[in-house]
Amino acid sequence: MSQYRTFTADDAVAYAQQFGGLADPAELVRAEEIGDGNLNLVFKIYDRADRSRVVVKQALPYVRCVGESWPLTLDRARLEAQTLVEHYRHCPQHTVNVIHYDAELAVMVMEDLSSHQIWRGELVKNIPYPQAASQLGYYLAQTLFHTSDFYLHPHKKKEEVARFINPQMCEITEDLFFNEPYIGHEHNAYPAQLEEDVLALRHDDELRIAVASLKHRFFAHAEALLHGDIHSGSVFVAENSLKAIDAEFGYFGPIGFDVGTALGNLLLNYCALPGLLAPREAAAGREQRLLDVKVLWLAFVERFQALAVEKTRDVALAFPGYASAFLHKVWQDSVGYCGTELIRRTVGMSQIADMKTISDEAMRVECIRHAISLGKTLILAAPHVEDIDALLARIRQNG
Ligand SMILES: Nc1ncnc2c1ncn2[C@@H]1O[C@H](COP(=O)(O)OP(=O)(O)O)[C@@H](O)[C@H]1O
Ligand SMILES: CSC[C@H]1O[C@H](OP(=O)(O)O)[C@H](O)[C@@H]1O
Numbered sequence: 001m002s003q004y005r006t007f008t009a010d011d012a013v014a015y016a017q018q019f020g021g022l023a024d025p026a027e028l029v030r031a032e033e034i035g036d037g038n039l040n041l042v043f044k045i046y047d048r049a050d051r052s053r054v055v056v057k058q059a060l061p062y063v064r065c066v067g068e069s070w071p072l073t074l075d076r077a078r079l080e081a082q083t084l085v086e087h088y089r090h091c092p093q094h095t096v097n098v099i100h101y102d103a104e105l106a107v108m109v110m111e112d113l114s115s116h117q118i119w120r121g122e123l124v125k126n127i128p129y130p131q132a133a134s135q136l137g138y139y140l141a142q143t144l145f146h147t148s149d150f151y152l153h154p155h156k157k158k159e160e161v162a163r164f165i166n167p168q169m170c171e172i173t174e175d176l177f178f179n180e181p182y183i184g185h186e187h188n189a190y191p192a193q194l195e196e197d198v199l200a201l202r203h204d205d206e207l208r209i210a211v212a213s214l215k216h217r218f219f220a221h222a223e224a225l226l227h228g229d230i231h232s233g234s235v236f237v238a239e240n241s242l243k244a245i246d247a248e249f250g251y252f253g254p255i256g257f258d259v260g261t262a263l264g265n266l267l268l269n270y271c272a273l274p275g276l277l278a279p280r281e282a283a284a285g286r287e288q289r290l291l292d293v294k295v296l297w298l299a300f301v302e303r304f305q306a307l308a309v310e311k312t313r314d315v316a317l318a319f320p321g322y323a324s325a326f327l328h329k330v331w332q333d334s335v336g337y338c339g340t341e342l343i344r345r346t347v348g349m350s351q352i353a354d355m356k357t358i359s360d361e362a363m364r365v366e367c368i369r370h371a372i373s374l375g376k377t378l379i380l381a382a383p384h385v386e387d388i389d390a391l392l393a394r395i396r397q398n399g
Contacts (some may be wrong), residue, residue: 028053031044035064080108083248116237117237133299138303144226166251170218173228190368230258266293339380342371
């Protein structure tokens with residue numbers, strides 16, 4: 001019988017005392033539930049000096065932001081912990097450290113990152129983190145290369161694909177990214193003034209076929225162990241430090257999905273900045289976001305290429321030129337998935353602080369309109385955008 005029970009704050013303290021790996025566990029005295037995501041409970045555990053020492057995260061048997069009417073697998077806690085453990089092996093400097101996890105209780109204890117800030121909040125305030133884009137590109141290359149067929153033995157790779165089968169969480173992505181924004185759906189949450197723009201998405205056959213193709217690849221291309229939801233709210237930043245968290249959507253999928261999600265959140269911020277800042281600051285902030293997009297992509301490609309030269313184990317995949325050809329396909333996927341992230345975050349269910357923080361209603365609508373239009377452009381252009389500079393030119397053309 002399952003021993004699962006939903007933790008109270010006292011349960012979280014007792015659990016952290018037992019499994020937090022601290023030399024002085026009796027010092028842990030209280031917990032605060034600080035979860036602000038869509039899905040889970042997150043407790044900070046404090047010591048007698050009121051310092052937060054470790055974090056306990058527990059999955060609920062349903063989607064937190066909706067309630068018990070939307071049941072959701074507890075296995076996501078295992079998948080999150082195991083994805084983070086795997087990513088930590090390959091990129092410890094940019095992955096949160098999981099100290100302990102228990103699949104039955106759907107709980108994990110992890111390193112406290114209170115010295116960091118969630119990147120999305122910092123992007124909204126336009127606070128610069130000069131290393132963040134290159135660090136995120138490096139994290140993506142390290143984690144995706146080392147869990148791909150370039151590096152893993154074919155038997156190990158297949159075992160890993162099986163270990164990370166994640167059907168319920170993938171189904172959320174399949175619905176939220178690739179279905180709901182393109183059909184009339186009760187989850188959708190865009191301003192009424194944008195009804196025509198949204199209807200145009202539904203009736204654009206070329207766009208629907210391109211989205212179907214991206215969804216098909218999300219179903220079928222088990223290229224590497226993805227984070228699965230690497231948006232700017234899943235990334236903590238501090239001066240010269242970046243840590244990925246929140247990997248419960250982890251599964252073996254197309255590498256471009258992770259890269260595109262990361263790029264998409266920079267571009268969502270790019271679209272929102274005119275509503276968040278005075279014109280001159282917004283213009284400078286936007287230039288910085290475009291530079292971040294370029295730096296992230298180039299850091300990813302440079303590191304992946306270097307790893308491919310040094311560490312590819314498969315004889316055929318090691319043939320000179322193959323890694324570059326593969327990365328070109330990853331590039332096209334990344335641009336396409338980036339477009340779907342722009343549309344799902346503006347038309348669909350999971351709205352973001354970048355847009356929600358804009359207080360001027362008319363400006364907010366215009367920023368969202370821009371993101372929808374840019375998303376559509378990127379999805380359609382993905383197979384034809386040759387390189388990063390061509391992408392930046394398209395983005396500028398779009399307004
Ligand atoms: N290791 C951590 N250290 C400090 N705060 C954390 C940590 N992990 C999560 N949090 C806080 O909890 C919030 C929700 O965590 P998240 O993993 O995004 O939950 P969900 O899975 O529900 O989206 C984060 O936005 C962050 O503020
Ligand atoms: C019904 S889940 C919606 C949405 O929530 C996840 O985000 P997070 O865990 O960061 O709050 C994910 O992006 C899902 O698409």
